[in-house]
Amino acid sequence: MKFDTEKELTSLTFDELKKIEIETKKFLSKIHRTKVSLEKAEAKKKVREALNAAKDALKEKEADLREALSTMGYTKDQIKEAVRAMLQTTSKPTQKAKRNRGPAKFIYTHPKTKETYTAGKPPKWFQDMNTQQRAKIRKENPARIKWEKEQG
Known part of the structure; x- marks a missing residue:
């Protein structure tokens, strides 16, 4: 329902006004849900971009390490081992010490x-x-x- 003037609103009954109010609340809740989902999508997009940037930086670092080691005269196996060691130190978190929780059985x-x-x-x-x-x-x-x- 569209109203051009307030006169049309004042001419309505209480029940009609109540119905309009309910429809308005439903519409506002839909708008709010859409807004929240858009904000979540934007946040996910930012996180994905940051992750991709970190991956690219890691790949560049790996390429630099490979190039430096090959110019020093290391073999392919030694280069692979060095790259693997670098990736393990940069990507894996340290493990927490395990507590003694009693006998397994x-x-x-x-x-x-x-x-x-x-x-x-x-x-x-x-x-x-x-x-x-x-x-x-x-x-x-x-x-x-x-x-x-x-x-x-």
Whole structure:
């Protein structure tokens, strides 16, 4: 609906005005979604351009290294190894030190028989217990406490 003057708006009923307001809100939300998607597309484009620029710089660096080593008289295998070493130092992040998270397989001690089970999958008697009993066994597990003491 298009209106040229305010007189036409004032002549409308409340329900008609409410309908126009709802349509306007829908249209504004569509405009907002379109704007957000365009901003995301532009951001992705900028990131892609930066990535391509970094790749090109790395290729140039690699070509310079190859040329310099070949003029020094290195063999093709030595040049390949040097380029591989350069790429590994520039592209791979350093690994974090791994924490000691306990034994790979949990140690289960039966509460009555005091038998110790080490398994990736818990024994049937452990699976049949409710969560409170399981938590108690994990907390008061002598085999696990012993393992933790051995680890320091």
